[in-house]
Amino acid sequence: MSLERSADLDAAAQAALDAADRSGEPQWVALQAEIPPCDVLAAFATSEAQDRFYWERPVDGRSIAAFGRAGVVESEGEGRFTEASERAEHLFARLHVAGQAEPATAGPFLVGGFAFANTAPRDRHWQDFPAGRLILPEISIAVSGGRSWCTLIRLVQPSEPLQSETRAREIGDVLRAGFDEVRRSLANRSLVDASTAGSAGSPDYHACADRTHAEYRAQVEAALCEIAKGSFEKAVLARSISVRKEGDYDPCALLDTLRRAHPTCAIFAVARPGVVFLGATPECLVRLVDSRIETASVAGSAPRGRSPEEDLELGRQLRESKKEQTEHAFVVRALCDALAPHCDALEVRESPRLMRLQDIQHLETPIAGHLRESRSILELVGSVHPTPAIAGAPRREALEWLSANENLDRGWYSAPIGFADSEGGGEFYAALRSAVLRGSEARLFAGAGIVDGSDPEAELRETRLKLRAMLAPLMEI
Numbered sequence: 001m002s003l004e005r006s007a008d009l010d011a012a013a014q015a016a017l018d019a020a021d022r023s024g025e026p027q028w029v030a031l032q033a034e035i036p037p038c039d040v041l042a043a044f045a046t047s048e049a050q051d052r053f054y055w056e057r058p059v060d061g062r063s064i065a066a067f068g069r070a071g072v073v074e075s076e077g078e079g080r081f082t083e084a085s086e087r088a089e090h091l092f093a094r095l096h097v098a099g100q101a102e103p104a105t106a107g108p109f110l111v112g113g114f115a116f117a118n119t120a121p122r123d124r125h126w127q128d129f130p131a132g133r134l135i136l137p138e139i140s141i142a143v144s145g146g147r148s149w150c151t152l153i154r155l156v157q158p159s160e161p162l163q164s165e166t167r168a169r170e171i172g173d174v175l176r177a178g179f180d181e182v183r184r185s186l187a188n189r190s191l192v193d194a195s196t197a198g199s200a201g202s203p204d205y206h207a208c209a210d211r212t213h214a215e216y217r218a219q220v221e222a223a224l225c226e227i228a229k230g231s232f233e234k235a236v237l238a239r240s241i242s243v244r245k246e247g248d249y250d251p252c253a254l255l256d257t258l259r260r261a262h263p264t265c266a267i268f269a270v271a272r273p274g275v276v277f278l279g280a281t282p283e284c285l286v287r288l289v290d291s292r293i294e295t296a297s298v299a300g301s302a303p304r305g306r307s308p309e310e311d312l313e314l315g316r317q318l319r320e321s322k323k324e325q326t327e328h329a330f331v332v333r334a335l336c337d338a339l340a341p342h343c344d345a346l347e348v349r350e351s352p353r354l355m356r357l358q359d360i361q362h363l364e365t366p367i368a369g370h371l372r373e374s375r376s377i378l379e380l381v382g383s384v385h386p387t388p389a390i391a392g393a394p395r396r397e398a399l400e401w402l403s404a405n406e407n408l409d410r411g412w413y414s415a416p417i418g419f420a421d422s423e424g425g426g427e428f429y430a431a432l433r434s435a436v437l438r439g440s441e442a443r444l445f446a447g448a449g450i451v452d453g454s455d456p457e458a459e460l461r462e463t464r465l466k467l468r469a470m471l472a473p474l475m476e477i
Contacts, residue, residue: 009175012098013156014168020158025094028070028136030108031175032099032151038186040065040141041259044269045252046185051135052271053111054255054278055419058263061146064419066111068138070153073110076131077118081382084114084132088378091136092422095153104289104421106149107142110134113270113417113431116386116410125436125443126411128272134420139182150186152178203246205475210240210408216463217456219405220448226401227452234330235392235401238408238447239463243474249437251276257473261358266429268417277412279434280469282357283389285416286380288425291371293339293380297331298355299389299449300324300363301462315354315361323453328352328363330388330451334395335367338383343369360465377426381416390414390430390447411436413445433469444470 009031016027040063044054049067056063071091075083088110095108112134115121120130140151152175211219216239223235251269255278259267262280269278287294302318305311318324336346352363391414392398413436418428435444446466448459 009098010172012096013171016096016156028095030097054269066137066140071136073134085376085378105144107151109419116415121411123409220456223450232397281432283430288377297365299331300328330393376424
């Protein structure tokens with residue numbers, strides 16, 4: 001594509017200005033074109049923008065990096081997902097795209113996520129992470145199917161009519177120049193091999209849990225008492241640890257390690273000034289492409305074996321465990337109940353399969369269907385969050401107990417994180433196996449599902465196993 005001869009860009013800028021003048025509302029102009037292959041993590045690592053987003057699922061060959069803020073959608077309260085969906089639709093309706101006509105996988109996107117609770121987190125670790133925040137980035141890079149695209153977006157405010165034509169040309173020139181600059185800078189970006197991180201020396205680490213093991217086991221016992229009384233059937237009890245070191249953490253080296261170690265997971269990062277929330281999560285909440293919706297129940301856990309024979313035996317025990325089957329069934333039922341009203345029919349695997357990760361294996365039941373009528377990805381996320389895999393069942397009773405007893409501000413941990421496109425589709429995962437980094441301090445989170453038959457010591461071991469996914473690469477061991 002010759003950006004110098006892209007007359008449609010000037011036309012898009014003119015259309016945006018005309019719409020802004022008519023409505024009195026700001027508009028956006030986007031320039032999109034294919035670019036040479038690039039590593040989006042390298043772009044994320046070298047960007048100096050205050051708002052940054054990274055997403056990659058290596059097994060799919062799909063990745064996104066986004067920088068800067070051209071627009072923002074924030075929401076809070078019980079109706080935050082519906083509100084976010086309506087605001088997103090309104091924003092995309094005012095976005096005028098020029099350049100190559102490409103599929104929704106190329107963008108533009110709204111990127112970001114939500115808190116676990118309906119209200120903004122209060123803990124200092126989650127400063128600048130509200131109840132819901134999606135960004136329309138100034139620059140985004142998307143890789144899919146072996147091809148790469150770049151999208152640049154600029155805000156357009158209303159102008160005086162006599163100045164409109166001149167401003168349209170100026171906007172087009174700014175976008176063309178910006179695109180050329182991005183293309184040149186991407187050609188020179190590379191990521192330092194994470195395997196060399198820490199080779200200059202081994203720093204000292206100081207870890208501190210938010211509660212003692214005895215306190216966590218006592219909380220599990222308390223949950224079991226409530227389950228026995230019939231207050232609820234399941235509660236997912238989370239805990240956290242803080243790990244300090246000499247010098248600041250390198251989030252990009254950690255992300256590179258995570259994508260190498262967990263190619264089937266969604267590797268993500270949301271960066272605000274001075275803080276990065278990142279992780280490698282296996283749990284897809286909702287994926288919507290055209291009218292096809294996909295999700296999965298991921299619940300029930302066991303460690304990996306130290307030999308192929310032990311691994312097979314642990315997998316067999318996981319499949320046959322009544323306790324793990326019960327925990328898993330809660331999630332399958334809840335997802336089907338939430339999505340069935342929106343779909344013609346649901347495709348549900350008859351029995352769960354094993355999802356094998358580096359240090360842990362889970363029971364997984366894929367669920368898919370076709371939407372009966374138009375629904376946005378954000379509306380669907382609001383229908384399923386929080387699932388019994390991250391909160392409990394029944395939802396209201398489990399959440400009430402957790403609010404009174406968990407003693408943890410989860411922030412964005414275990415909450416929806418991902419992206420939405422201009423056609424209403426997109427992809428959101430539950431932000432598990434995650435940590436929030438502030439300078440030299442990292443806070444890691446993990447939880448375990450408590451059901452009838454749970455053993456407090458076994459649930460504590462499960463949280464240790466889940467914490468290891470972040471702890472090992474974080475501490476360079």
